[in-house]
Amino acid sequence: MKVRYTVGDTKVHDVDSGRVIASQTDLERVDALDDSQINYDDIPDLGPEFWAQAQVIDHGRKKPITIRVDQDVLDWFKSRGGRYQVLMNRVLRQYMEITQKRSSGN
Incomplete structure (x- = not known):
């Protein structure tokens, strides 16, 4: 977990x-x-190979909008804890990506 x-x-x-x-x-x-009191021995060394392939994913700036959703839907997202708007955006992005793949035949 x-x-x-x-x-x-x-x-x-x-x-x-x-x-x-x-x-x-x-x-x-x-x-x-203090940092000197923390044992970092179990953290793997991320060498040049890792950093050569690492990518930063930036989907751009967030656009503030007004959206109307059913109260029970909003309550459910808020009940997950944390930043419910981020979770809603992730769900919408996954739906968008799946729909795009289906429509392109992949």
Whole structure:
């Protein structure tokens, strides 16, 4: 399970579902650690091969719009926790990409 934790936040979110989950980590203690107190041995060395293939995906600026959605749909997205507008954008992007693939015959 991938989780998202923002320093200073008291909540941990499941990245896939957006649900707030109970953390078993003493987050206050972790936040108080100095970099010299953290063991980085289990992090793989990302050499030149990795960075040569790495890509930054930027879909451009977000366009503020007004949209009308059913209340229960909005409530559901908000109940996932975190940034519900980002989640809605991801869902719309996936729909767009799937529809484009189908219409192009891929």
